[in-house]
Each structure stands twice: as C-alpha cells, then as structure tokens.
Amino acid sequence: MIMDDRKKRILQAIIDDYIDKAEPIGSRTIARKYELGLSSATIRNEMADLEEMGYLAQPHTSAGRVPSDKGYRLYVDKLMPARDLNHEEIRELKSATETRVYELSQLLKQATAVLSGFTKYTSMAVTPRMRNSTIKAIQIVPIEPGKALVIVVNNAGIVKNSLIKFAEQANSEMLGRITNLLNDKLAGLTFEQADIEQIKTLGREIGVSGEILAPILEGTADCIYQMGDHEMYVEGSTNILNHPEYKDMDKARQFLSMLDEKTSICRALSGSAQPFGITVRIGSENDLSSIRDCSLVTVSYNVSDTMAGTIGIIGPTRMEYSKVISSIRYMKKLVSDEIDRLLGREPDSV
Amino acid sequence: MIMDDRKKRILQAIIDDYIDKAEPIGSRTIARKYELGLSSATIRNEMADLEEMGYLAQPHTSAGRVPSDKGYRLYVDKLMPARDLNHEEIRELKSATETRVYELSQLLKQATAVLSGFTKYTSMAVTPRMRNSTIKAIQIVPIEPGKALVIVVNNAGIVKNSLIKFAEQANSEMLGRITNLLNDKLAGLTFEQADIEQIKTLGREIGVSGEILAPILEGTADCIYQMGDHEMYVEGSTNILNHPEYKDMDKARQFLSMLDEKTSICRALSGSAQPFGITVRIGSENDLSSIRDCSLVTVSYNVSDTMAGTIGIIGPTRMEYSKVISSIRYMKKLVSDEIDRLLGREPDSV
DNA sequence: TGTTAGCACTCTGTGTTGGCGAGTGCTAAT
DNA sequence: ATTAGCACTCGCCAACACAGAGTGCTAACA
Structure with a gap:
C-alpha cells in the first residue's frame, strides 16, 4: 500500500483533531470538519488503510481511530503544521531570563517554570555532567x-x-x-x-x-x-493531571513517582541527548519503560565547548508537538545566551 | 452530657480503628474487636452521645461513625497511645544525618526525605527567615x-x-x-x-x-x-495518593498544586510555629483553607539563638498521629545536633 | 475505477432497577 | 443501666436495556 498525499492529509486531520480533543475520531467527524472534499465513506476506507499500515489504531471495533506512535512519528517528521510564536508568546518565554540570575541553577529553574507554564506540560532540566572537568x-x-x-x-x-x-x-x-x-x-x-x-x-x-x-x-x-553531580529541576509536574489520559489514578501516580526519582529523569534526559537540534521521543521510542506512553522533547544547551546539559518537556503522546517544539527551541536560545552572559562571554562574540 | 471514661475508651477505639481502616466504624465492629465488655447496643447509644457532643460524625444515616476534627483533637491531647520508636525505626531516622552534609539545605533535604519515607506522608521544611540578620x-x-x-x-x-x-x-x-x-x-x-x-x-x-x-x-x-529568602523543601508529595481520602482526582490535584506553591507552604509552616515543642493543626484548625482536610504536624529547630526554621509533616486528618509526632520529635533532635555541628558548636557544649 | 449512499452490526457509556448488607434508632425485657 | 430484637435507611453493586457513535460491506453511480 502506498502513502499518498490524500492519506497524509487525512492522517494529519485526525492527529490534529485528536491532539485537541483526546477522543477517538470517526470518519464522519473528519468529513464534516475538514474540507477535504470527500465523503465519510471514502475517509472510512482510507482510515482502514491507515490502520493496516500502522499509523492508526482502534481502541475497539466501532470506536473511532486513534493515532499510533508510528502515526505521531510521521506527523512530527512531515505533517505537523509549522508554528511561529507570536509576540505575546515570545514575551512570556522571555520572562524566564528577565530577572537577573547569578547561577546556572537559578536560570534552569526559571526556564523550566516558564516552559511548563507556557506549554501546560511538565518541564525538566539537568545541569551538565562535569565528571571529567579539570x-x-x-x-x-x-x-x-x-x-x-x-x-x-x-x-x-x-x-x-x-x-x-x-x-x-x-x-x-x-x-x-x-x-x-x-x-x-x-x-x-x-x-x-x-x-x-x-x-x-x-x-x-x-x-x-x-x-x-x-x-x-x-x-x-x-x-x-x-x-x-547532576542537578535537576522539574516544574509543572501536576500539569499531567489535567490531561484526560491521566484521569486514571494509578497512571498518574506512576508518572509522578517517576518524576520523584532523580535517576530516571537523568537517564531519560541524558539518554536522548543529541549534540544539536531537538530530539522527540514518542511513546515506545523511549528507553525508559515507565514513560512508554509519554512523549519527551529534549534539547541540549552548551555550557562550555565540551559540556552540555539538557532541557526537556514531557507529556502524553497526544501532545501539541508544534507548540512544544517551537517553544523549547526558543528557550534553548534564551538559556544559551544567558549562560554566555553568566560565564563572561558576550553572546555576539561566540 | 459528661465525657466519662467509658466514652473516652470508645472514642479512642473508634479513632484507632478509623486511622487504620479509613472506613466508617459501626457499633458492632467496636463491640467485637475491642474488649470493652459492652454490647453493640450500648456502644450504639454512646456513639450517638459522642456524635451529639461533636466528637463523631456520620457520613449519612445508617453508615458508621467517623471522627470529627474535635474528636481528633481530644485524641491527640489525651487519648492517643504513647509510641516509642524501636531500634529499627531509630536507625532508619538516623540515616538522615549519616551522610555528612556541608550545608543546611542538604541537611533539610535529607531530613524531609527520610521523614516522608518513614511516615508515608508528605514532609516539608523551611530554612529560617533571616530578614533581620546583620x-x-x-x-x-x-x-x-x-x-x-x-x-x-x-x-x-x-x-x-x-x-x-x-x-x-x-x-x-x-x-x-x-x-x-x-x-x-x-x-x-x-x-x-x-x-x-x-x-x-x-x-x-x-x-x-x-x-x-x-x-x-x-x-x-x-x-x-x-x-x-526562605528556602523550602518538600518530599514525598505523591505519598498522599496512596491514601483513600485522595482517590478523588480533584482533591489530589488540589493538594498537589498547594504543594507547588512555595508561598502557601511557607505560610502554613511559619504560621503554626511555636517556640518549643510540637504543634499539631487538625483539619479546620489550619488557617490555610486549602488544607482544611489535612493535619499538619510541625516543629521548629533553632539555627542560632534568634533564628528558627520549621519542619513539618502533612497528611490526611486520619493520620497516625503517634507515629508522626514521635518521629518528628526525634528528627528535630537529629537536625538540631547536626546544625550545631555545622555551625561549629559541639552538641554537648550547648 | 474511484466514490458514495445505505444498511446491518458492534460496542461503549449511561440510566434504571432491585436485592444485599451494614448499620442505626427505638422499644421492651432483663 | 444494659441488652436483645426489630423495623427501617441508605449506599453499593450487578443485571439489564437502550441510545449513540462508528464501522465494514455492498451496491449503485459518475
């Protein structure tokens, strides 16, 4: 089976809708809401194809479809609408570096606090591991x-x-x-x-x-x-409780106790470190089994040429990827500039 | 109506049982389980009296009885069985000050971690407010x-x-x-x-x-x-999720977001500060409305002659008061001794 | 040949009903 | 003063029916 443009459009519509509504989407809903010029029956056929290809899943017969991890992956890589931050949003993110800080730890605390407030997910950061600094x-x-x-x-x-x-x-x-x-x-x-x-x-x-x-x-x-030693900051841990996938107490408890364990967060954050750019780990792509139904978006920041720390945002796989990615990208820049200021190099001289 | 000894014994039995089971207690249960030499009917009458006097409450007709805040207050002041820590428990608490610390903040972090682990409630601490230090x-x-x-x-x-x-x-x-x-x-x-x-x-x-x-x-x-600035440490915040009174998501969320607010915790802890000894605030005795169905046990520790910080344990009003009180009392001693060591005075010279 | 209307079928969530059990309050006997 | 007995109350739970949303399939259509 081939992944043509129409399938992609339909998949994107389903994921967009699911990210917003958190409920399985039926063919009729898509036909009505998105102007694809197709009837629900056609969409139904396409959805069956997409499921067969592994991009969608069905919670049970006669329920709508839900994106699979593979579906999200394609969405993040190819389908996701670009999202530019508006002035208001930039102002909000910038507030993280407005009060003058004297230490990296303070900076990260504020950055994670602002990120979690802005995205409504949980934000984390670790300081670089400087084991072999001299x-x-x-x-x-x-x-x-x-x-x-x-x-x-x-x-x-x-x-x-x-x-x-x-x-x-x-x-x-x-x-x-x-x-x-x-x-x-x-x-x-x-x-x-x-x-x-x-x-x-x-x-x-x-x-x-x-x-x-x-x-x-x-x-x-x-x-x-x-x-x-890694220092670690977590903010907005209770945000997860606002998402319907965590209305189940046991899942919520599991998530929160995972956050309480310093080591697991360090592993998760450091594990996904990539020298440049943003890493997105969706659901089962995570090594850590306890966050197999979460997505983790991370970016690393440099403290010196050889040492890097990581900032991350974690939430349900049904996450507003475009918003999260654009905000974490911007925050990385803010933090990097501020670190340069802290350590005495001017941002423009780097 | 007079609060005679028999009523006290019955009240104590009810509260002991309720602390353990978290379910309304009926007269038959008390008659069977505690050897008071009384039939369930007699106990039923006494329970009706205790309710009228405000020590017990009934969730609904034909349910058993539940202790009221006033009931817990009497229990804590007069009825509660003394609880001595055994060697095993003392060893566990002592582990808080076994790894050598260099800073007050580290000490408090470890003390709260051990306390929350030991009691299975949430433990908090604030450093002294040294606004007017010179x-x-x-x-x-x-x-x-x-x-x-x-x-x-x-x-x-x-x-x-x-x-x-x-x-x-x-x-x-x-x-x-x-x-x-x-x-x-x-x-x-x-x-x-x-x-x-x-x-x-x-x-x-x-x-x-x-x-x-x-x-x-x-x-x-x-x-x-x-x-x-107050520094503040909270450990074991997710412990609350293990108690049945917080199986309701909204209550749990409310509790956890209260903990996220630095200011509210500071207010709660500092507000109940009392120069010496242990303070127990039960349910509605708390000033802070968001913890009206919690109990807060606090003790203050001295950093110098003029400055004191506070350690606290918070949990549902149905709390193992005797265990909490004896462990926080012991932890206060451990922390005080360690502070004396940190600041250079030997514990025995004070 | 791709698209669509129509239809029977499936499955969940919800509201209703009825019985069970735990517990109470009251009365009368001890 | 205490207790046995009894009628009554109320929450809990399982069973049941049913509406609603969605599917897959078939046949008709452009």
Whole structure:
C-alpha cells in the first residue's frame, strides 16, 4: 500500500483533531470538519488503510481511530503544521531570563517554570555532567576563626565552594602556602587524577599539619563532587493531571513517582541527548519503560565547548508537538545566551 | 452530657480503628474487636452521645461513625497511645544525618526525605527567615580576570556567596580597599540599614570607579537576599495518593498544586510555629483553607539563638498521629545536633 | 475505477432497577 | 443501666436495556 498525499492529509486531520480533543475520531467527524472534499465513506476506507499500515489504531471495533506512535512519528517528521510564536508568546518565554540570575541553577529553574507554564506540560532540566572537568584554580578564604571557604573553579568557569571547619588554628600565611601547593599539584587535573597522598606528604614537608590539610582536601573534594553531580529541576509536574489520559489514578501516580526519582529523569534526559537540534521521543521510542506512553522533547544547551546539559518537556503522546517544539527551541536560545552572559562571554562574540 | 471514661475508651477505639481502616466504624465492629465488655447496643447509644457532643460524625444515616476534627483533637491531647520508636525505626531516622552534609539545605533535604519515607506522608521544611540578620563580614575573592566572588557572613554564622563580573580590570589591592570599606560601613547592620549612596561616595573618594563598585554591591545584595529568602523543601508529595481520602482526582490535584506553591507552604509552616515543642493543626484548625482536610504536624529547630526554621509533616486528618509526632520529635533532635555541628558548636557544649 | 449512499452490526457509556448488607434508632425485657 | 430484637435507611453493586457513535460491506453511480 502506498502513502499518498490524500492519506497524509487525512492522517494529519485526525492527529490534529485528536491532539485537541483526546477522543477517538470517526470518519464522519473528519468529513464534516475538514474540507477535504470527500465523503465519510471514502475517509472510512482510507482510515482502514491507515490502520493496516500502522499509523492508526482502534481502541475497539466501532470506536473511532486513534493515532499510533508510528502515526505521531510521521506527523512530527512531515505533517505537523509549522508554528511561529507570536509576540505575546515570545514575551512570556522571555520572562524566564528577565530577572537577573547569578547561577546556572537559578536560570534552569526559571526556564523550566516558564516552559511548563507556557506549554501546560511538565518541564525538566539537568545541569551538565562535569565528571571529567579539570581544576583551574583553588582558593581558601578564612571566614572566621576555625572556619574557611574552599573555592574551586573548573575549566568551564564554573565556581563551587564548600565551607570547612578546622579543629585547630590556621593562620593566613599557612593557608596561602597550602593554596599554592594545591594549585601547583591539582591545576589541569581531574580530581580522580589527583594524588592525595602525595599532597599530604608535601603538606607535612612545608609544615602543615594533617588537622589543617584534611578538611581542606575534603572541601575541595566536595566542590568537585558538586560539579560532577547532576542537578535537576522539574516544574509543572501536576500539569499531567489535567490531561484526560491521566484521569486514571494509578497512571498518574506512576508518572509522578517517576518524576520523584532523580535517576530516571537523568537517564531519560541524558539518554536522548543529541549534540544539536531537538530530539522527540514518542511513546515506545523511549528507553525508559515507565514513560512508554509519554512523549519527551529534549534539547541540549552548551555550557562550555565540551559540556552540555539538557532541557526537556514531557507529556502524553497526544501532545501539541508544534507548540512544544517551537517553544523549547526558543528557550534553548534564551538559556544559551544567558549562560554566555553568566560565564563572561558576550553572546555576539561566540 | 459528661465525657466519662467509658466514652473516652470508645472514642479512642473508634479513632484507632478509623486511622487504620479509613472506613466508617459501626457499633458492632467496636463491640467485637475491642474488649470493652459492652454490647453493640450500648456502644450504639454512646456513639450517638459522642456524635451529639461533636466528637463523631456520620457520613449519612445508617453508615458508621467517623471522627470529627474535635474528636481528633481530644485524641491527640489525651487519648492517643504513647509510641516509642524501636531500634529499627531509630536507625532508619538516623540515616538522615549519616551522610555528612556541608550545608543546611542538604541537611533539610535529607531530613524531609527520610521523614516522608518513614511516615508515608508528605514532609516539608523551611530554612529560617533571616530578614533581620546583620552582616558580620564581607570578603571579595578574585576568581579570574574580570570575575570575583563576594562572600558575606551574617551574625548567625551563615555564609552566602555570589559570583560577580567586572566590566573593567580590578587589581587585588583595590579589592582589598573596597573590602575594608564595606566591612567598616556594613558590619553590624542589616542590609536595609546600609547607606548605599554613602558607600558609593566614599568609594569614589578612595579612587574606586562605579564600574567596579556596582557589581560588588549588587553581589552583596544578592547574598543578603539569599539569606533573607526562605528556602523550602518538600518530599514525598505523591505519598498522599496512596491514601483513600485522595482517590478523588480533584482533591489530589488540589493538594498537589498547594504543594507547588512555595508561598502557601511557607505560610502554613511559619504560621503554626511555636517556640518549643510540637504543634499539631487538625483539619479546620489550619488557617490555610486549602488544607482544611489535612493535619499538619510541625516543629521548629533553632539555627542560632534568634533564628528558627520549621519542619513539618502533612497528611490526611486520619493520620497516625503517634507515629508522626514521635518521629518528628526525634528528627528535630537529629537536625538540631547536626546544625550545631555545622555551625561549629559541639552538641554537648550547648 | 474511484466514490458514495445505505444498511446491518458492534460496542461503549449511561440510566434504571432491585436485592444485599451494614448499620442505626427505638422499644421492651432483663 | 444494659441488652436483645426489630423495623427501617441508605449506599453499593450487578443485571439489564437502550441510545449513540462508528464501522465494514455492498451496491449503485459518475
């Protein structure tokens, strides 16, 4: 059987309608509502063909048709109407980067909040995994007697800090010596590559007690750990409850507990990462079995040339793909520009 | 009508049973299950009395009885069986403070996660509101050319920092002068009391351009803002879906969207704060109308002598009060000890 | 040969009905 | 004061009928 233009038009009409109404569509409805110049009987025949080809499914005999994952796939790839954001919508999305942020985490929180509010689906984001980032600089700042802040900057310009406590007094001259030692020995390395024993030995040689050095190394490790850890933001998780496919309590609970599990979201988001452009995973295309009846639209953003995080929108497979895709595309641009600003590069210089 | 001992025993039996079963209790059930030495008819009469007195309610004629808010109140105040945590349970709660934390936020995240897992209700926590904390010290640390970290310590020993960017070069000698100026002028004050214009003038006098000073002041303000802001953690929000009173979708949605609103939770938690001990707000005792059919158990923890945050557990009014109360009491102790450790005072010295 | 009108058939959702069971309140006996 | 007995109430559930939407097939038509 061949997929001619008429079939495509009919399929598009069915999916458009289903995305809007969430109810199986009958041939009569299509014939009446969309001006295809065809009778319901003809459409009926075509629908039977489309079902045979796997683009449509029938919940039961004598019900209307519903798009299958394969149908959505064709829709997203070829049939979907282009959707340009109007001024009003652009203004709404832009609000995500209007209040000035100081940190990536804040930026992502606002971006996901705006995206979920705008699309009425659930929005998520993860920070880049910087497992193999290298240490650029370390600073130790005394805060008050017995307390200091260890500050680590990595090669992406990300700054993390950790508050440490000394059991005994450490004067600033000694902290200076330790700072130099650490920068000498750690700069350019990942923390895994660092030889902690060597540093302890060298520390003793320049007269630094283990009591002082240990918490500093621990604080450094904590900073590195913070950098290596995914941070994750989810907004609008309850939006899913507004969609009729989740009126069933058990399905809703399953979805929400999936969102509570940090690891599953990370897997879902990172798994579908693609260097550029937008990825759409429809239903069974998702690796994660618990979201087999959801669609996940993701895009990755760059923090430095080597590290990328991901933003995603998840909703029922019956999703307003065109709206979701255009809004996530625009949000990626907003976030990328803002990151460039945060990290000190001007957007136009990139 | 007088509330004699027998009535109390019956009321307790009804509430115990209802907490367990979530279904209206009939007189026959009580007579059979609890050995009160009374026939169902007698209990029936007593139940009618208890309803008239407002401790019980009847969903409809010929249904069993259900405790009212007033009934729960008496139960919590007088009838509730004491509940001691066993070793296993203590071990589970203790796991909240076993992985070493560096920050209050981490500590609260773990505490709420463990509490919600243990009780199967929703657990929340807010950090203290430090609106009127005063500035103890400010440091400016150059990170790389054009970037620096502003660090502010307040009188409670809480450290916040903010990454800033300079439009022009700032040498470390100049940053030192600014640091001294800021400490001179701001130490001991709240940020509202600070005279920013005066600082700008003084800055110009010692040869610091506005281009340099402005981001520093902005970074300082950001730190103060972070301190003044409530941070809030919610864990186990989907636990509510496991309780039959929330099998109705709309109620569940309402509950979950309440949790999404930061402000409402803050209001709920802070509103019920009481300097010491545990507060139980049952159903209509809550100010917030959206949780009129929930009970909220809160306890506050001290960060310094003047500042306190709150931990809470929220669930249906049909809640295992004794378990919730004993576990939140124990968690308060764990969190308090851990905060003392974090802020450098040893638990035993307090 | 593709399109359409007509028709019998299928299946779900909804409203109705009737019996069952749990529980109550009241009365009279203990 | 307590209890046995009884009539009554009301929600729950299964059975049933039925309307409505939609299908597939056949035959007629352009």
